[in-house]
Amino acid sequence: MERAWFDLLAWFNDFRFPLRFQILQIQCHDRHCWMQSVRAGKCGNRKEGADFCFRFGALMCLLHVLRGVDMHPGNIIASGNQPVVVDCETLLHPETFLPEEVRAEDDSIVRTGLLPAVSGLTASTNLEPEEISESLRNGFRAMIEGLRTPRADARLREWAKACEKFPVRRIYRPTAHYYEMLERSLVPSLLRSGLQRSLFLHACCGRAKKRSRESEEVEALEDGDIPMFHGKPAVLSLDLSEAVFTDSILRIDRALGVHHKTQVQR
Numbered sequence: 001m002e003r004a005w006f007d008l009l010a011w012f013n014d015f016r017f018p019l020r021f022q023i024l025q026i027q028c029h030d031r032h033c034w035m036q037s038v039r040a041g042k043c044g045n046r047k048e049g050a051d052f053c054f055r056f057g058a059l060m061c062l063l064h065v066l067r068g069v070d071m072h073p074g075n076i077i078a079s080g081n082q083p084v085v086v087d088c089e090t091l092l093h094p095e096t097f098l099p100e101e102v103r104a105e106d107d108s109i110v111r112t113g114l115l116p117a118v119s120g121l122t123a124s125t126n127l128e129p130e131e132i133s134e135s136l137r138n139g140f141r142a143m144i145e146g147l148r149t150p151r152a153d154a155r156l157r158e159w160a161k162a163c164e165k166f167p168v169r170r171i172y173r174p175t176a177h178y179y180e181m182l183e184r185s186l187v188p189s190l191l192r193s194g195l196q197r198s199l200f201l202h203a204c205c206g207r208a209k210k211r212s213r214e215s216e217e218v219e220a221l222e223d224g225d226i227p228m229f230h231g232k233p234a235v236l237s238l239d240l241s242e243a244v245f246t247d248s249i250l251r252i253d254r255a256l257g258v259h260h261k262t263q264v265q266r
Contacts, residue, residue, distance in 0.1 A: 001166050002026060002035065005088040008062075008159050015152065018142050019055055022082040038084050040077050042124055048081035049125030050135045056083040056121070057139025057252075064109045064248065065147060066160075067234055069093045070171045073117040078124055089169040092160060092233035107239075109248040113174065115255040122256075129256040137249050148240050160236035170229040172213065178226045181205070185221065198222060 003026040013020045025036040043049040056076075063071060069090045077084040095106060109115070121132050146152050181204045190197040198218065205217045213229070220227040 001091055001163065001168065002086065002088045003028060003033065004159065004163050004166070005085065005091065008156075011155055011159075012146070015146065015155075017058070017146060019051055019058075019139075021055060021059075022079065022084055024084065035086075038077050038079050038086075041080050042078065043081055043126065046126060049127045050131065051081040052078065052083060052125055053121060053127065053132050053135030054139035054142075055081070056118075057136035057141075058143035059083060059085060059139075060109065060112065060114050060118075060136070060252070061140045061143035061147075061248070063091070063112050063114065064244075065144075065156075065238060065240070066091045066236070067093045068112050070175055071113045072175060073120065076114075076117050090171055092163060092168055092236065093171060094168075094231065094234040109251055115251060118252055118255040119257075129258050133249075133253050133256055133258045136252055140245065140248060140252075144240055144245055147238070153238070156238070157236060160233075163233055166233065167230040168233045170231045172229065173217075173227075175226060178217075178221065182221050182224065182226070194222075 002024075006023050006026060009021040010023050013023070022038070024038060027034045043052050063085070068088075071085070071090070075085060075087050077086060118132075118136070121127070122129055125132060127135070147156065181201065184204075185197050185201055190200055201218045201221050202214070205214045205221075216229070217227040
């Protein structure tokens with residue numbers, strides 16, 4: 001999936017997107033792949049910071065359209081003025097059962113998990129929140145308008161069709177939740193007894209709709225691993241409406257604190 005992701009970004013570079021994306025080379029053989037390394041580093045100046053945010057806004061749009069989930073800040077490597085996405089195993093994610101209080105987020109950019117990374121851009125880009133917001137908005141707008149063209153629409157659908165042969169990771173709980181369960185199970189009082197630790201983990205995972213999945217979750221956590229599930233990718237369904245753009249920018253601004261500032265000034 002990561003090779004497919006960078007192939008898609010390379011197509012956008014050839015499509016003459018306003019700013020080029022960094023492409024990592026990936027070599028695959030049999031069931032193994034090797035990825036080119038990428039060096040992390042902060043933006044050198046304000047121009048690089050603005051370019052980084054423009055690209056990040058464009059990538060947020062693309063990841064949202066491709067139903068990416070669980071793209072936590074650790075999945076974004078800041079390399080100068082290039083945000084590089086790694087661990088693309090959760091693209092084209094099928095719909096999953098969510099608690100009623102967060103069910104509406106399945107169709108919003110919140111689902112991607114990228115908003116926490118947005119809130120940390122002020123320190124890494126040396127830009128003010130309003131400047132970051134403007135660059136993110138411009139990048140998001142450039143990508144969504146590019147995707148609306150017949151040529152990009154056809155390429156995206158062709159790309160998604162080719163990805164049907166790859167299994168995608170199914171996320172039933174955010175990775176951060178699994179980490180929290182794992183850390184809470186490693187306190188001395190629970191490590192004294194395997195039974196007590198197992199009962200605690202079963203209680204944590206007790207809301208799983210399928211008992212078999214709960215058992216697999218507990219087994220992985222008992223071994224100190226993050227549970228992994230895989231399945232077929234979702235069929236691509238594009239929503240490039242203005243409503244998607246407006247809602248996404250509103251949520252991004254809230255993550256930056258821009259919306260709150262505007263309200264206070266009024």
